[in-house]
Amino acid sequence: xxxxxxxxxxxxxxxxxxxxxxxxxxxxxxxxxxxxxxxxxxxxxxxxxxxxxxxxxxxxxxxxxxxxxxxxxxxxxxxxxxxxxxxxxxxxxxxxxxxxxxxxxxxxxxxxxxxxxxxxxxxxxxxxxxxxxxxxxxxxxxxxxxxxxxxxxxxxxxxxxxxxxxxxxxxxxxxxxxxxxxxxxxxxxxxxxxxxxxxxxxxxxxxxxxxxxxxxxxxxxxxxxxxxxxxxxxxxxxxxxxxxxxxxxxxxxxxxxxxxxxxxxxxxxxxxxxxxxxxxxxxxxxxxxxxxxxxxxxxxxxxxxxxxxxxxxxxxxxxxxxxxxxxxxxxxxxxxxxxxxxxxxxxxxxxxxxxxxxxxxxxxxxxxxxxxxxxxxxxxxxxxxxxxxxxxxxxxxxxxxxxxxxxxxxxxxxxxxxxxxxxxxxxxxxxxxxxxxxxxxxxxxxxxxxxxxxxxxxxxxxxxxxxxxxxxxxxxxxxxxxxxxxxxxxxxxxxxxxxxxxxxxxxxxxxxxxxxxxxxx
Numbered sequence: 001x002x003x004x005x006x007x008x009x010x011x012x013x014x015x016x017x018x019x020x021x022x023x024x025x026x027x028x029x030x031x032x033x034x035x036x037x038x039x040x041x042x043x044x045x046x047x048x049x050x051x052x053x054x055x056x057x058x059x060x061x062x063x064x065x066x067x068x069x070x071x072x073x074x075x076x077x078x079x080x081x082x083x084x085x086x087x088x089x090x091x092x093x094x095x096x097x098x099x100x101x102x103x104x105x106x107x108x109x110x111x112x113x114x115x116x117x118x119x120x121x122x123x124x125x126x127x128x129x130x131x132x133x134x135x136x137x138x139x140x141x142x143x144x145x146x147x148x149x150x151x152x153x154x155x156x157x158x159x160x161x162x163x164x165x166x167x168x169x170x171x172x173x174x175x176x177x178x179x180x181x182x183x184x185x186x187x188x189x190x191x192x193x194x195x196x197x198x199x200x201x202x203x204x205x206x207x208x209x210x211x212x213x214x215x216x217x218x219x220x221x222x223x224x225x226x227x228x229x230x231x232x233x234x235x236x237x238x239x240x241x242x243x244x245x246x247x248x249x250x251x252x253x254x255x256x257x258x259x260x261x262x263x264x265x266x267x268x269x270x271x272x273x274x275x276x277x278x279x280x281x282x283x284x285x286x287x288x289x290x291x292x293x294x295x296x297x298x299x300x301x302x303x304x305x306x307x308x309x310x311x312x313x314x315x316x317x318x319x320x321x322x323x324x325x326x327x328x329x330x331x332x333x334x335x336x337x338x339x340x341x342x343x344x345x346x347x348x349x350x351x352x353x354x355x356x357x358x359x360x361x362x363x364x365x366x367x368x369x370x371x372x373x374x375x376x377x378x379x380x381x382x383x384x385x386x387x388x389x390x391x392x393x394x395x396x397x398x399x400x401x402x403x404x405x406x407x408x409x410x411x412x413x414x415x416x417x418x419x420x421x422x423x424x425x426x427x428x429x430x431x432x433x434x435x436x437x438x439x440x441x442x443x444x445x446x447x448x449x450x451x452x453x454x455x456x457x458x459x460x461x462x463x464x465x466x467x468x469x470x471x472x473x474x475x476x477x478x479x480x481x482x483x484x485x486x487x488x489x490x491x492x493x494x495x496x497x498x499x500x501x502x503x504x505x506x507x508x509x510x511x512x513x514x515x516x517x518x519x520x521x
Contacts, residue, residue, distance in 0.1 A: 017104035019097040026346030036101030041077035049082030093132040096121035118142040133267035157193025157272035193273035201246030209408030221247040222428040223492030224446040231401030237357035279310030285319040307352035318386040
């Protein structure tokens, strides 16, 4: 977008102005050509091209913005076409492209002002440019096409993460953008924004007792394994889950952009700032299907995608709707989720670590005769049967978390804190990533993601371990999925033990952490 004061006589305004913007389909974008025309006829302002309500209302925001700048629409027929016409348009980010197109056809801005730029932004009634969703995705699309990006000042920080690949203009208002084009003002270049850490994670030292559960939590963190904790109320299941993020290494640069892209499209980036912290999502058990896997009228990302590269904690697992839980099976297996609607198909990444907690029965006191309800143990079988076998088969670790005794609560805090465990976890994850990269799979980072030849090559078993696994598969009726998940967990346990080859103790521990919960038919 050139910044030169044109002193010569202005060229005649074109009959049609074209401004490039984008429509969002998941994390992907589709180019939209905003065509603005001033024609003969009674004064009117029409937007066509399958606009939704927020796009159709753009004409009122644009009209008010021009009025705030002392401009009035000419008494002619204004037609705005959003091409391609068969692609549904939604969102408020079409305001700024429409306004720029009008300024061009009115002769206020030169005709070539919008060449090689992608433009998006919402207009306030006073001419300010308000933040919109999806700026990071739009910036990536513009960079791939060699175009620059015009976006709101509040979103400049997220676009600036691609500053080495793209030209960025981030004005705070429409008049500031006009002054920049005319050479009367220079817009500063935005800086990449990084969110403040916002305090420390809860520390593992605060958990008293539960040594087995702490060990399993470390294994889960080291290999990104899915975990189910089963125990009575007050045993510390939620407390343990809340401390898992503090054991995980921060996101690397590529993962920051991946997570930031999802948050940007979902409208969840504050002041355009990205974060290196891994997401931690804990939806209520009343969450709907659309809230969990994504969807709704605008096909927004759901909790499984917002937890990408992080942790999804589901407390009171059997209380979730059965259909919602079954919808988790595909993303747990593939690492992505596809939202299909009549007019849109959107695919979002969903490579999350599932941590679930549940009571053994509805009353929660199956193992305490003094507190258990009269229906025990039949109630436990009915309650746990709400979790289907195929979903349980995808959970690598299934551990009992017993009630904590008064003696445990009276103990001093543990000597080992989250930082010490996080150091071991980081070392194991680094070793796993290096091993998989050496096998030609740099796209895989943890043993939980390894499959096929990569799993076989990265997890060699010695003969006693192989014999034990074969026997366990026969006795426990392990599925093929369960068989390979035992190997993945054993690989992580061996890494924590500093061993290259999986031995019998590693496989034995992995098998012991996969047993079916008690009371299950």
